[in-house]
Amino acid sequence: MTRLPDTSTPNGRHRKLNATSYVVLGMLSHGPATSYDLKQRVGYTIGNFWAFAHSQLYDEPARLAEDGLVTASVEQGGRRRRTYCITAEGGDVLREWLVSPTEDQTEVRDxxxxxxxxxxxxxxxxxxxxxxxxxxxxxxxxxxxxxxxxxxxxxxxxxxxxxxxxxxxxxxxxxxxxxxxxxxxxxxxxx
Structure with a gap:
């Protein structure tokens, strides 16, 4: 597998993360995964109560890699799948989010x-x-x-x-x- 470079945004700043960003970071905390693996993990777990477009699970890991919060390895040959792993900084960002206030009102989208x-x-x-x-x-x-x-x-x-x-x-x-x-x-x- 070829290791893709970690590239942070200019000045080391990260874009504002959204709920999907944290879903990806949290799921990668359980172990490396391709976007397809993430889709499967979410489907059996939080997909039961947190609905979002699965296409986000294909786009968001690449953005997190650009932010330096995850790394991506590309399979040599075959389908050239990307496997993502959370970085130490990604783990720190996830932990910061977990302790941040949760003041948003609960949405009931029924x-x-x-x-x-x-x-x-x-x-x-x-x-x-x-x-x-x-x-x-x-x-x-x-x-x-x-x-x-x-x-x-x-x-x-x-x-x-x-x-x-x-x-x-x-x-x-x-x-x-x-x-x-x-x-x-x-x-x-x-x-």
Whole structure:
């Protein structure tokens, strides 16, 4: 493999990093990876609760390499895949981010919630269908988290287990909301 040079931005300054930057740094802290490997790791872990375009996992490692936060090795021959590794400076940046204040408001980007907000313009039967669909969706996701939790609880990373526990609680809470709303709508419609 050919080692690509580490190149920092002028004056040693780094561009402002975004959430995807920290996802890549965090995933590379678990070990070297190609962009495809990163996509797989994210898909099985934080992709369950942090949605973003997977194309970012192909672009961001190269930018982090330009910033000197990761290194890239290119495979000789074959597909010439790039394997990325976090640098000591990248690890420092990740640790600084982990201790920085987290004051941003939590975003709930739930299409069902958005549709509920505008339900004044929907037919009552459509609203009941929406509620049933969202209930089923949140139940399935909560069940999936519970299954993942059972697989890693005894041998997984403690903080990943805690993340799954919060995910389970969140999904069960939202599932309960939709169940109550279904009952309310059915009572109104005389079902």
């Amino acid at each position: 299409l069902g919630l958005l549709k509920l907000f505008f339900a004044t313009f929907a037919e009552p039967d459509n609203l009941l269908k929406l509620a049933r669909d969202r209930h089923a969706s949140h139940k399935a996701r909560g069940d999936g988290y519970l299954e993942q939790h059972e697989q890693i609880v005894d041998h997984g990373d403690r903080w990943q287990v805690k993340s799954l526990e919060l995910g389970i609680r969140y999904e069960r809470c939202v599932e309960e909301f939709w169940a109550e709303f279904i009952a309310e709508l059915e009572a109104e419609q005389g079902h």
